[in-house]
Amino acid sequence: MSTLLTHIAISDGKIKRSSLEVLSHLRQQAxxxxxxxxxxxxxxxxxxxxxxxxxxxxSTIYTIEDPIFENHRNTPLLKALGQVxxxxxxxxxxxxxxxxxxxxxxxxxxxxxxxxxxxxSEFELTDEGIKARRPVMAAKILSDSVAKGDKILVSVRxxxxxxxxxxxxxxxxxxxxxxxxxxxKATLRDIIGADSDKIDLSEAETxxxxxxxxxxxxxxxxxxxxxxxxxxxxxxxxALTEAGVMxxxxxxxxxxxxxxxxxxxxxxxxxxIQHVAGMANSKVIVAINxxxxxxxxxxxxxxxxxxxxxxxxxxxxxxxxxxx
Amino acid sequence: MKFYVCIKQVPDVDAPIQIKDGNLIQDTDRxxxxxxxxxxxxxxxxxxxxxxxxxxxxxLVGPDKAQETIRKALAMGADKATHIKTNGDExxxxxxxxxxxxxxxxxxxxxxxxxxxxxQDTDAGLTGGMLAQHLDLPYATNxxxxxxxxxxxxxxxxxxxxxxxxALPQPCLVTCSNxxxxxxxxxxxxxxxxxxxxxxxxxxxxxxxxxSALQPKTEVTGYMEKPGxxxxxxxxxxxDELAEKVAHLLDEEENVV
Ligand SMILES: Cc1cc2nc3c(=O)[nH]c(=O)nc-3n(C[C@H](O)[C@H](O)[C@H](O)COP(=O)(O)OP(=O)(O)OC[C@H]3O[C@@H](n4cnc5c(N)ncnc54)[C@H](O)[C@@H]3O)c2cc1C
Ligand SMILES: Nc1ncnc2c1ncn2[C@@H]1O[C@H](COP(=O)(O)O)[C@@H](O)[C@H]1O
Numbered sequence: 001m002s003t004l005l006t007h008i009a010i011s012d013g014k015i016k017r018s019s020l021e022v023l024s025h026l027r028q029q030a031x032x033x034x035x036x037x038x039x040x041x042x043x044x045x046x047x048x049x050x051x052x053x054x055x056x057x058x059s060t061i062y063t064i065e066d067p068i069f070e071n072h073r074n075t076p077l078l079k080a081l082g083q084v085x086x087x088x089x090x091x092x093x094x095x096x097x098x099x100x101x102x103x104x105x106x107x108x109x110x111x112x113x114x115x116x117x118x119x120x121s122e123f124e125l126t127d128e129g130i131k132a133r134r135p136v137m138a139a140k141i142l143s144d145s146v147a148k149g150d151k152i153l154v155s156v157r158x159x160x161x162x163x164x165x166x167x168x169x170x171x172x173x174x175x176x177x178x179x180x181x182x183x184x185k186a187t188l189r190d191i192i193g194a195d196s197d198k199i200d201l202s203e204a205e206t207x208x209x210x211x212x213x214x215x216x217x218x219x220x221x222x223x224x225x226x227x228x229x230x231x232x233x234x235x236x237x238x239a240l241t242e243a244g245v246m247x248x249x250x251x252x253x254x255x256x257x258x259x260x261x262x263x264x265x266x267x268x269x270x271x272x273i274q275h276v277a278g279m280a281n282s283k284v285i286v287a288i289n290x291x292x293x294x295x296x297x298x299x300x301x302x303x304x305x306x307x308x309x310x311x312x313x314x315x316x317x318x319x320x321x322x323x324x
Numbered sequence: 325m326k327f328y329v330c331i332k333q334v335p336d337v338d339a340p341i342q343i344k345d346g347n348l349i350q351d352t353d354r355x356x357x358x359x360x361x362x363x364x365x366x367x368x369x370x371x372x373x374x375x376x377x378x379x380x381x382x383x384l385v386g387p388d389k390a391q392e393t394i395r396k397a398l399a400m401g402a403d404k405a406t407h408i409k410t411n412g413d414e415x416x417x418x419x420x421x422x423x424x425x426x427x428x429x430x431x432x433x434x435x436x437x438x439x440x441x442x443x444q445d446t447d448a449g450l451t452g453g454m455l456a457q458h459l460d461l462p463y464a465t466n467x468x469x470x471x472x473x474x475x476x477x478x479x480x481x482x483x484x485x486x487x488x489x490x491a492l493p494q495p496c497l498v499t500c501s502n503x504x505x506x507x508x509x510x511x512x513x514x515x516x517x518x519x520x521x522x523x524x525x526x527x528x529x530x531x532x533x534x535x536s537a538l539q540p541k542t543e544v545t546g547y548m549e550k551p552g553x554x555x556x557x558x559x560x561x562x563x564d565e566l567a568e569k570v571a572h573l574l575d576e577e578e579n580v581v
Binding site: 011012016050071072074075076098099100102103105106107108109110111114115116117118131134135136137138139140141142143144145146147148149185186187188189190191192193194195198200230241242248249251253255262263273274278283284285286293297298300301302303304305306307308309310311312313314315317318319322323 | 335337338341342343348365418419422428444445446447448449450452453454456458461463464465466468478480481482483484485486487488489490491492493496501502503532541542543544545546548549550553554556557558559560563564566567568570571572573574575578580581
C-alpha cells in the first residue's frame with residue numbers, strides 16, 4: 001500500500017477548489033487500487049481548514065501552521081513541502097495547478113529527485129507510476145505521458161474533476177516548522193492589486209471576457225454591466241491586458257489563467273489559439289463578434305454576429321428581465 | 325554584470341499539425357525561439373543597455389538545427405552564445421534539460437540567469453525552478469516586470485491574487501512571462517552582426533554528466549486529437565432579436581443564467 005498525498009492550497013482565506021477536486025480524484029484512485037489517501041495544509045491558520053478537508057475522506061491530514069505562510073513565498077513553502085514528504089513518504093503528491101504551485105513544482109521535483117508532470121487534465125495510477133493526459137501545442141491537441149518511479153509529483157488543471165465528498169474521521173498530525181529568516185534570501189516587498197473580494201476566475205461559474213473589440217470606455221462599461229447582472233467574473237484577452245486596459249491578473253489563456261466556468265461569454269475576442277487554450281473547457285460558450293469568420297465562432301455554442309455596442313445593451317436588458 | 329538567458333527552440337504552435345498513429349507531425353517543420361524566452365532576452369537587453377561592462381549570453385541545449393534560433397537571439401542583441409549540442413532524437417524532459425543546464429552553469433560566474441516561464445509547445449513550466457534548485461539560487465517564476473537595484477533583482481511576479489514584488493539578491497534566477505515586454509524584431513544590422521558574434525559549441529558528452537542524469541523520468545507515449553465540441557449555432561440579423569433569443573436560450577435550454 002502506498003500513500004497518495006494531496007496539497008490543500010489556501011488563497012485569500014479559502015481552500016482552492018482545485019485542491020479538493022484533486023483530493024476527490026486521488027481518493028477514488030486510492031480506493032480502486034488499495035492505497036492510502038492523505039492531505040496536507042500549509043498555512044498561517046492551517047488548523048482552521050481541517051474540518052472541511054475531512055469531508056473529502058483522507059485518512060491523515062498533516063498541518064503546518066506558521067505565520068510565515070501568510071503570503072506565498074517559495075523558500076519556506078519548499079521547506080515545508082519537503083518536510084511533509086519526508087514524513088508521509090508519498091508515492092504520488094498531487095497539487096491543484098495554481099500560480100503558487102507553478103512557482104514551486106519544478107524546484108520541489110529537483111530537490112526530491114522526483115518525476116513530475118505539470119498541468120495535466122487527467123491522470124490515473126498504473127503499476128509503474130502514473131499515466132496522464134495533458135493539453136499541448138497551445139492546447140490544440142492532447143498528449144499522453146507516463147511518469148515513473150517511487151516519487152511522483154503531479155499538478156492538475158482546475159475543473160478537471162468533480163468534487164466528491166466522503167467524510168472520514170481523519171487523523172490530524174501537526175508538524176512543527178521553523179526556518180531562519182536568514183535562510184530566505186528572497187524578500188517579499190509588496191503585493192499589488194490583491195483583492196480577496198474579487199471573483200476567482202479559476203473557480204468562477206460565469207465569466208464575461210472582453211477583447212480588443214471592447215477596448216474603449218463604453219465597451220468596458222457594457223462589460224461591467226453584463227458581469228454584474230450575471231454575477232460573473234471578468235476576464236480579458238491579451239490584447240486588453242497588454243494595452244493596460246485591464247489588470248494582468250485577468251488574462252485568460254496560455255500565458256494567463258485556465259478557466260472552466262459553466263458559462264463563458266467572449267465579447268470582441270477573435271479566438272486566437274492562445275486565448276482558446278485557457279477557456280475551451282467552459283461548458284457553454286457564447287461569442288459576440290462582428291466578424292462572421294472570427295475563429296471564436298468555431299468553438300462557440302451560441303454565436304452572435306454583430307457589433308457588441310448594439311448587441312450588449314438589449315442582451316443586458318433581457319438578462320435583467322430573466323433574472324428578476 | 326553578467327546575464328545568462330536560457331533559450332529553447334520549439335515548434336511553431338501556429339503552424340498546421342497532424343497526428344498520425346499517435347505521432348505528432350508538423351507539416352512545415354517550422355521551429356522558432358520560444359516566445360517566453362524572447363521576452364527574457366528582450367528584458368536582459370533592456371536591463372543591461374546602460375552598462376557597457378555587462379554581457380548577455382544565451383545558452384541553448386539542442387540539435388544543430390537550433391542554431392538558427394541562437395542566431396535570432398544574437399540578432400536581437402545578445403553578445404554571445406553557447407550551444408550545447410544534442411542529436412535531437414533524445415526524449416529529454418524538463419528534468420533532463422535542467423540537469424544539463426545545471427552542469428553547464430556549475431563552474432560559471434553570473435549575476436542573473438533568466439529562463440522563459442514555460443515552453444510554448446509543452447507548457448511544462450518546470451525547467452527554471454529545477455535549475456534554481458540544482459544551483460541553489462534564490463528564484464522567482466512568472467515575472468511580469470524586472471528591475472535592477474544595487475545587487476538585487478526586483479521581480480514583479482503574477483501570483484494567484486495580485487502581483488508579488490520580490491527582491492532577489494544576485495546571483496539569482498528568474499523565469500519570464502511574455503507579459504513583461506514586446507520582444508524587438510531583429511534589425512538588418514543586427515542580423516548581419518549576429519553572424520560575427522561568438523558562438524561556442526559544447527558536445528553534450530563533454531559536459532561530463534552521468535548517464536543516469538540524462539535519463540528522463542517522464543515520457544510522452546502518444547498524441548491525440550482533442551474531443552471536439554458539439555457544433556454550435558451562429559446567429560446573424562437584428563441585434564435586438566439576436567440578443568433576446570440568445571438570452572432565452574441560455575436560460576431555458578442551458579440553465580446557466
Ligand atoms: C506565447 C503566447 C501566449 C499568449 N497568451 C495569451 C493569453 O494567455 N491570452 C490571450 O488572450 N492571448 C494570448 N496570446 C495572444 C493571442 O495570440 C492574441 O493575440 C490575443 O488573444 C488577441 O486578443 P483579442 O482577441 O482581444 O484581439 P484581436 O485578435 O484583435 O480580436 C479582436 C476581435 O474583436 C472583434 N471586434 C472588434 N470590434 C468589434 C465590435 N464593435 N463588436 C464586436 N466585435 C468586434 C474583431 O472582429 C476581432 O475578432 C498569446 C500569444 C503568444 C504568442
Ligand atoms: N533545451 C533547452 N535549452 C535551453 N533552455 C531551455 C531548454 N529547455 C528549457 N529551457 C528553459 O526552460 C524554459 C521552459 O521550461 P519548460 O516549460 O519546463 O520546458 C524555457 O523557456 C528555457 O528558458
